[in-house]
Amino acid sequence: MTDLLRRWSAGEPQAFEAVMETAYGHLHRIARRQAWGERRGHTLQPTAVLHEALLRLMQAEVLAWSDRTHFYAVAARTMRRILVDYAREQKRLKRGGDAVRIPIDVAAATLAIDGRPADLEALDAALVRLEGHHPRQAQVVELRFFAGLTGEEIADCLATSTATVQREWRRARTWLYLELRGERLGG
């Protein structure tokens, strides 16, 4: 994979095809996994999500990835963007009293706090703040929550140990949890 990406960034179009195929397979697995884990997940279409994600990846013109880190980082970021966009759109339509209701109920269970649904937009904003303090923690969250990578995969991507990823995930998750509850820690 890494080699493919390198050849791709060096301008080999065939390598691009291969990269896309590999990446697609992987992302597809991610999406399927997510679909199974989702609360009412029978109508999910991971393929559509992926199409959209890949489309955006290509539009972003990030062709100079030299390794998988970049690729997955970008994939995760893209997923995050798609989801936040959807959430925002949904909110807007609701607020505008528009007739069209789009039944997006993004991971409501997993984001719920104290029984009331928390929104992705707030999570997104909190992540931005976390990035300001500790970019790697934010990236761990992004890779895990928005790209569905496992601890090992994330460790691989960030060239660190699984233990470190685990620790950072715990801290980041807690911090985000408090942020989304609207609690500000003193200091």
Place this chain on the structure above:
Amino acid sequence: MGDTRWRQMDALFDALLELPEEEREAALDRGCKDDPELRRAVERLMAAEAEAGTFLATPAVPRAAIPSSLRHAVGPADDLVGTRVGPYRLVRFLGDGGMGTVYLSQREDDYRQEVAIKLVRQSAIRPEARRRLRTERQALARLAHPNIARLYDGGSTPEGVPYLVMERVDGLPIDRFCDGHRLGLRKRLGLVLQVLDAVAHAHRHLRVHCDIKPSNILVTGEGVPKLLDFGIAKLLDPVEGSDLAVTATGLRPLTPAYASPEQIEGSPITAASDLYSVGVLLYELLCGRPPYDVDDASGPAMGRAILETEPVPPSRRVSRRGRRWWRRPAKPQEGAPPTDSPKAPEVPSPESRRGLTPRLLRSRLRGDLDAIVLKAIRKEPGQRYPTAEAFATDIERHLQARPVGARQGTWRYRAARLLRRAVLPPEPRRRRERWAWAGGLVLVTGLASIALSVDRPSNPCPIPGNEIESIWNDSSRETVREVFLATGLPFAADTFDRASAAIDRYVRGWNATDLEICEATLVRGELSTRELYLGRLCLDGRREELRTLVDLFGHPDAHVVTDAVGAVNRLEEVASCADRGALAAGRLPPEDPEGRPRLPPANATDEVRRLRIHVTQSVGRSGPESTPRQERWIAESLRDALVRRLIGRHPDRACQLVTEASSRLDPGLALHRALLREIDDGWGAGEGQGASPACPLALRTTRSRGSSSWSRSRPPRSP
């Protein structure tokens, strides 16, 4: 919360998580001595860790349904008058364009403040492009130029219709203004010069208009042209990125008649496309007709003509039919056959709109203006004027009766030029002596060129300095001195003195070479005008290198100051621009004779400079996508990289830095794409094939650039 505080808290939290329950209390005591606040925070974190439960445990997945209901159309024009948009109320319908509807609007709290609000048609913008709309809008709002209608603000209505708040310009489209006021050629050229100045300003700020045409240039009652919608076309470009395509996507450029060949082809649009459009505009303003006669100006035939037909010089487009009519302007002949220019009395001819006869108009256009216009609308972007400044300079030269770069030099041409200079002096007070001199010239017609070279009444070569003085003058010198001293480095003052002296020497050399080339051409006749042009191009490149460096000196860090003198000394030598051998061979004078590290060629230097400005501007911009910290980091890395690159010591390291920096940028952020493009353009051109493999960006771009930049070894084709 401060960053230090956050890290303190996070570190303690981390440590506690690793400890068994029974040891935590003690660790907490040790970690928060005399800091009850820190203790409270960390205790809360510990509790929350347990309490968070399944929070974020399952990765998020969206439903795949893409909202298709986003396409609210903008309602019929009149419906919206009286509606509130942001703090404004729409007062009157002004016009309907390809991208949306424009209303005269007033601020609700201040009726005197009138603006134009453009409601963007939903079909003109894809949902994904909206985020871009916001960031780009902020950049466009920074374009402040007297000839550019200001973009103040923008937003979305509650219905989600994006809108732009712009300066209200009360005026006529430039072509109608010129004809309505029967402006002569000089005044028309004056307006185009102002347009070019605006275009140059925008290009310096990395904004391309992409849709320059008469209806986008309004001339106010005071005769000031204002460009509307700068950058909007590109912003609303339905194809992501910068392409407009005809056949491939079924989309068409907004205004084919003014679109450049590369726009028609769907190739990337650059500043050169804008210059092309200005060229077409100039063509029409001069002779009253478009370069290509096509029945359906918006159809595919127009596209073909733009791609394939060689335009005829504007002078040849001046009608011969109007001639007879002009000679009897007052009364059309009674009883003349109706076929004999039937419309003439009602519809003034293009010549009469310029206060000229067709013959006179033709002869005014023939030569310089033909050459300038044709150069501006060359099919190959690399054959056009490289910058708006160069375009403007040629027009100015024509207005001052100085030789224009676009024209190939011949003896007749030079002699005719000089004669005209003598006969039409710029300052009236010298007229008499020039007439006397011209009289003398006529007597020695046969020896004209010798007479010209020896006994000129005034030097045709201007006293040089103005161009380069805009870069290095008292004020920039003082700025550089101050910022150098502000670095607090012990040797800053000394370095400044030496660097400043080195720049002074460089500037003197530049001026001397400029004068030498000019005199060798116009006084001694040793060089052809084409060679003069090449030499000037070379000097332009050197000048831009100096500009880059002086810019850089304006924002120095330790690297810059440390190596300032060296950097000046590594500037490409100026005297080589007068290299006869190279000029005669039609090559740009050689660069980099010993293969030492150097600045990229002129074109790339310009790009790098733009990149640097861009990066500088991006500092402090905090979008929702990235934190100011990240932005700062990125900007600093890039700047650092550029410094190293420009100073030429560690190109590989610089390349790595940029690659790294760009990979950290949010891939969806417009800035990221823009940076990548800029870096590609600037650095690709600067890297040779032997670039280090550690630098994939440069490698990739070297390959993909191909012929898009003007080649170092290819001379501009003469008209």
